[in-house]
Amino acid sequence: xxxxxxxxxxxxxxxxxxxxxxxxxxxxxxxxxxxxxxxxxxxxxxxxxxxxxxxxxxxxxxxxxxxxxxxxxxxxxxxxxxxxxxxxxxxxxxxxxxxxxxxxxxxxxxxxxxxxxxxxxxxxxxxxxxxxxxxxxxxxxxxxxxxxxxxxxxxxxxxxxxxxxxxxxxxxxxxxxxxxxxxxxxxxxxxxxxxxxxxxxxxxxxxxxxxxxxxxxxxxxxxxxxxxxxxxxxxxxxxxxxxxxxx
Numbered sequence: 041x042x043x044x045x046x047x048x049x050x051x052x053x054x055x056x057x058x059x060x061x062x063x064x065x066x067x068x069x070x071x072x073x074x075x076x077x078x079x080x081x082x083x084x085x086x087x088x089x090x091x092x093x094x095x096x097x098x099x100x101x102x103x104x105x106x107x108x109x110x111x112x113x114x115x116x117x118x119x120x121x122x123x124x125x126x127x128x129x130x131x132x133x134x135x136x137x138x139x140x141x142x143x144x145x146x147x148x149x150x151x152x153x154x155x156x157x158x159x160x161x162x163x164x165x166x167x168x169x170x171x172x173x174x175x176x177x178x179x180x181x182x183x184x185x186x187x188x189x190x191x192x193x194x195x196x197x198x199x200x201x202x203x204x205x206x207x208x209x210x211x212x213x214x215x216x217x218x219x220x221x222x223x224x225x226x227x228x229x230x231x232x233x234x235x236x237x238x239x240x241x242x243x244x245x246x247x248x249x250x251x252x253x254x255x256x257x258x259x260x261x262x263x264x265x266x267x268x269x270x271x272x273x274x275x276x277x278x279x280x281x282x283x284x285x286x287x
Contacts, residue, residue: 041255041256042247042248042249042253042254042255043055043253043254043255043256044250044252044253045067045252045253045254046252047067047069047137047252048069049069049070049071049074050068050069050070050074050076051066051067051068051076051078051140052066052067052068052069053066054066054067054222054254055220055254055256057144059256060218060220060256060258061218061258062143062144062185062218062279062280063141063142063143063218063219063220063277063278063279064083064141064142064143065139065140065141065142065220065222065254065277066139066140066142067090067137067138067139067140067222068130068136068137068138068140069136069137070092070094070130070132070135070136070137070138071132071134071135072132072133072134072135073131073132074131074132075129075130075131075132076128076129076130076138077127077128077129077130078127078128078129078140079125079126079127079128080122080123080124080125080126080128080142081124081125082124082144082146083124083142083143083144083145084121084122084123084124084142084143084145084147084149084183084184084185084186085121085122085126085128085140085141085142085143085186086119086120086121086122086140086141086142086176086177086183086186086188086277087119087120087122087128087138087139087140088117088118088119088138088139088141088176088188088190088275089106089107089117089118089119089136089137089138090112090117090136090137090138090139090224090275091107091109091110091111091112091135091136091137092107092108092132092133092134092135092136092137093105093106093107093108093132093133093134093136094106094107094130094131094132094133094136094138095130095131095133096120096128096129096130096131096153097127097128097129097130098120098122098126098127098128098129098151098153099126099127099151100127103153105133106118106120106153107136107138111224111226112190112192112224112273112275113192113224113226113271113273115156116156116157116159116161116174117156117159117174117176117190118153118154118155118156119153119154119159119176119177119188120151120152120153120154121149121151121152121154121177121181121183121186122151123147123148123149123150123151123183123184124145124146124147124148126151139222139275141186141188141220141275141277142186143184143185143186143279145184145185146184147182147183147184149182149183149184152181154176154177154181158180159174159175159176160174160175160178160180161173161174161175162174162175164199165197165198165199165201168196168197168198169197169198169199169201169202170194170197171191171192171193171194171197171198171199172191172192173189173190173191173199174189174190174191174192175189176188176189176190177189178285179283183283184283185279185280185283186277186278186279186283187217187277187278187279187283187285188275188276188277188278189275189276190273190274190275190276191273191274191276192271192272192273193232193264193265193266193271193272193273194266194271195266195267195268195269195270195271196265196266196267196268197265197266198263198264198265199263199264199265200261200262200263200264201263203235203261203262203263204261204287205238205259205260205261205262205287206219206278206280206285206286206287207258207259207260209280209281209282211282211284211286212284212286213286214286214287215280215281215282215284215286216280216281216282217278217279217280217281217282217284217285218256218257218258218259218278218279218280219257219262219276219277219278220254220255220256220257220276220277221234221249221254221255221257221262221264221274221275221276222254222274222275222276222277223249223250223251223252223253223254223255223272223273223274224251224252224272224273224274225250225251225270225271225272225273226270226271226272226273227269227270228251230250230251230266230267230269230270230271230272231248231249231250231267231270232248232249232250232264232265232266232267232270232272233246233247233248233249233264233265233267234246234247234249234255234262234263234264234265235247235261235262235263235264236255236257236260236261236262237260237261238259238260238261239261243259243260249264
């Protein structure tokens with residue numbers, strides 16, 4: 041399913057509890073001086089500073105400047121892993137967007153600030169299915185459920201390729217994970233084409249996806265290609281019955 045989003049200043053809830061079994065997603069958009077305060081309570085969360093600079097306070101500990109890239113196409117993100125009961129306070133220093141992925145789970149992990157240099161950047165694939173994959177919260181972070189990263193498709197290139205799925209709990213070969221893609225495109229007229237389908241074609245969708253849209257993937261194969269001439273970015277968040285990328 042594709043959801044179109046027009047961000048307003050403040051916190052925008054994009055995927056609410058009940059739309060997916062595990063994952064919720066929102067984006068905080070702010071201008072200089074705006075603030076956002078939130079307690080994760082019964083969730084663990086990953087905050088990805090998509091663009092702009094912010095002052096961050098986590099359980100009273102202050103970080104004077106996090107973020108800094110002008111867009112998602114410039115370098116790696118600053119991010120924060122926030123387990124249950126974490127108090128997060130953000131003050132925007134210049135125009136900023138912060139994505140908040142969360143899932144309801146009990147964990148006794150500690151908060152972790154993830155600077156750009158700790159993002160695991162991988163050059164994945166070859167030819168016209170080469171893309172940049174940036175692992176932000178993976179096995180290096182002791183989260184209970186969430187896995188979060190960013191992917192950039194060069195013009196005309198595929199990702200989530202070869203087509204794969206993760207909707208059956210059959211470890212170690214495959215685990216049941218639902219996934220959300222949140223898209224940005226480097227030009228306003230740009231777009232991507234995403235397929236979501238099951239082997240029996242019970243689900244069989246071909247989706248046109250534009251800047252600021254989401255694709256919800258509860259099951260099935262889900263390859264995506266950037267239209268020629270456009271760089272396509274997506275933030276991907278996964279959660280499910282086990283914390284593994286087995287597909």
